[in-house]
Amino acid sequence: xxxxxxxxxxxxxxxxxxxxxxxxxxxxxxxWPAMDNPPVEPVAAAEEEKKAEPQKxxxxxxxxxxxxxxxxxxxxxxxxxxxxxxxPVDACNVKEEQTEEKGEVAGFSKNKKGKGEVAWIKVYGVIxxxxxxxxxxxxxxxxxxxxxxxxxxxxxxxxxxxxxxxSPGGTVASVQNIYSEILKAKKEKKVVALxxxxxxxxxxxxxxxxxxxxxxxxxxxxSVGVIMQASNVEGLFDKIGVKVTPITSGKYKxxxxxYRPMSDAEKALLQDMVDDTxxxxxxxxxxxxxxxxxxVLTEYTDGRIFTGQRAYNLGFIDKLGGEDEALKLxxxxxxxxxxxxxxxxxxxxxxxxxxxxxxxxxxSIVKQLESMATPSVAYLWVQ
Numbered sequence: 001x002x003x004x005x006x007x008x009x010x011x012x013x014x015x016x017x018x019x020x021x022x023x024x025x026x027x028x029x030x031x032w033p034a035m036d037n038p039p040v041e042p043v044a045a046a047e048e049e050k051k052a053e054p055q056k057x058x059x060x061x062x063x064x065x066x067x068x069x070x071x072x073x074x075x076x077x078x079x080x081x082x083x084x085x086x087x088p089v090d091a092c093n094v095k096e097e098q099t100e101e102k103g104e105v106a107g108f109s110k111n112k113k114g115k116g117e118v119a120w121i122k123v124y125g126v127i128x129x130x131x132x133x134x135x136x137x138x139x140x141x142x143x144x145x146x147x148x149x150x151x152x153x154x155x156x157x158x159x160x161x162x163x164x165x166x167s168p169g170g171t172v173a174s175v176q177n178i179y180s181e182i183l184k185a186k187k188e189k190k191v192v193a194l195x196x197x198x199x200x201x202x203x204x205x206x207x208x209x210x211x212x213x214x215x216x217x218x219x220x221x222x223s224v225g226v227i228m229q230a231s232n233v234e235g236l237f238d239k240i241g242v243k244v245t246p247i248t249s250g251k252y253k254x255x256x257x258x259y260r261p262m263s264d265a266e267k268a269l270l271q272d273m274v275d276d277t278x279x280x281x282x283x284x285x286x287x288x289x290x291x292x293x294x295x296v297l298t299e300y301t302d303g304r305i306f307t308g309q310r311a312y313n314l315g316f317i318d319k320l321g322g323e324d325e326a327l328k329l330x331x332x333x334x335x336x337x338x339x340x341x342x343x344x345x346x347x348x349x350x351x352x353x354x355x356x357x358x359x360x361x362x363x364s365i366v367k368q369l370e371s372m373a374t375p376s377v378a379y380l381w382v383q
Contacts, residue, residue, distance in 0.1 A: 117159040118330050119152035120341045121145065126380070127170025127178065127202050142174035146181040153185030158342060160190040160330035163210060169202025169223070169380040172277055179284065182209035190333035194326040195219045195317070200305055202379035205281060208288025211333060213317040214326040219308035221316070223381035224285055224301035226278045228270060230256045277377055291315050305381060 123145055130141030152158045163182070169175065182191055186209060193199075193207035195215035200223035207213050215221060237243065237259065244259040255266045282301055289297070292315045300306065300314060311317045319325055331339030 117157065117334070117336050118327060118339045118341050119148075119155070119158045119161045120164060121148050121152065121161060122164045122166075123178070123203065123206065124164075124166045127167055127174045127206075129171070129174050142170070142177045146177050149178065149181040149185050153181075153188055155342075158189060159334040159336055160192065160339070161185060162326050162330050162341075163191065163193045163207065164196065164326075165193055165199045165203045165207060166196035167203035168198050168200050168382075169205070169378065171202075171376055171378050171380075172226070175202035175205050175379050176280075178206045179209050182206060186211065190330060192326050192330040192333065194323065195221055195308060198381070200381035201225065205284055205379050208284045210288075212319065212329055214319045214321050214329060215308035215311060215317045216322060217307065217309040217312075217320055219311075220305055220381075221308060221311050222300065222305040223303060224281060225303035225379075226274045226281065226377060227380055227382060228274050228377045229382075230262060230270075231258045232261065233258050234260060274377060281379060289316055 127145075128141050130143060149161065149163075152161050185191060191210040193210035193213045195203075195207070195213065196219065198220045199207060199215065200221055204221055204224060244257075246254045246257065246259070248254050252266065252269065254260075255269065256262065282297075285301060286292075286297060296314050300316075306314075308317060308320065312320055319329060327339055327341065331337070
């Protein structure tokens with residue numbers, strides 16, 4: 001073949017045409033078709049999305065500030081309110097004329113227009129010396145009650161005292177403390193005891209110092225006697241592997257211990273002490289109720305309880321009734337035509353606040369263990 005014929009099976013292009021095509025492809029390689037939202041780099045896209053997000057309004061920050069200020073105001077108001085309640089004097093700077101019109105003497109407040117002349121003193125719950133140690137605790141035991149009686153006895157505005165008793169009794173010394181203060185106050189004032197639901201044992205004891213006694217027919221009273229309870233936790237300690245070894249200066253130093261059995265000699269000693277304490281109780285009842293027959297006095301001072309109606313029939317109380325009868329009787333004894341109550345300043349929200357701390361303190365496991373381990377002699381009706 002003189003001339004080279006084209007080969008139909010050769011698909012390759014001539015060099016000139018191939019280079020021309022390559023140049024055309026290079027020129028159009030970066031030409032993207034028109035798009036409404038051209039693609040962007042990942043970092044740029046993230047920044048765009050961040051910008052597109054709605055910014056948190058400053059309003060939320062302001063709301064947090066207002067909430068904090070509202071909480072702060074509430075806390076300050078609460079502290080101020082508690083302070084005003086606990087403060088024994090008027091914190092509002094009342095004028096002297098207003099203070100004189102109200103009349104505050106000896107721990108009691110009265111309105112002169114009402115001619116209050118009867119001090120009303122409550123004796124509620126178990127009678128014992130105050131032992132509260134909480135930060136909001138207030139004296140509320142026998143010492144506090146005795147103080148109120150003493151203040152009422154020294155107050156010239158007070159003509160009579162009503163002892164509002166709702167108590168099953170209490171420890172011997174605490175009961176006798178209140179009893180002694182009533183005897184002192186009775187030299188200058190007339191004293192009436194009012195029995196509520198329960199006025200038993202120590203509650204009955206302190207009423208023996210009063211001039212007259214008023215009770216409801218269904219009141220539970222009596223229980224003239226002494227009780228001493230000594231616990232024994234030796235069996236419990238054996239189970240948990242605890243052993244107590246006392247070192248004493250004498251064989252009776254740990255008498256009544258809860259960690260060992262009590263000997264017969266120890267029981268005899270404690271019985272003698274209980275009998276002596278009972279003699280003191282019996283003497284108080286005999287002196288306070290001279291009109292009760294001797295045989296009745298002996299029979300009904302064996303620790304038994306009885307109703308207010310039975311007590312009235314036997315001569316242990318003078319009148320059946322409630323608050324109105326007690327107030328009226330106090331007025332009659334003191335020669336007051338229209339007797340009004342002089343309220344104690346301690347009967348306030350302050351007592352409620354303190355009672356919360358007191359009740360929580362008394363219910364603690366430590367207090368319960370102490371009461372179990374320490375025997376006590378009490379004029380107390382045990383239900």
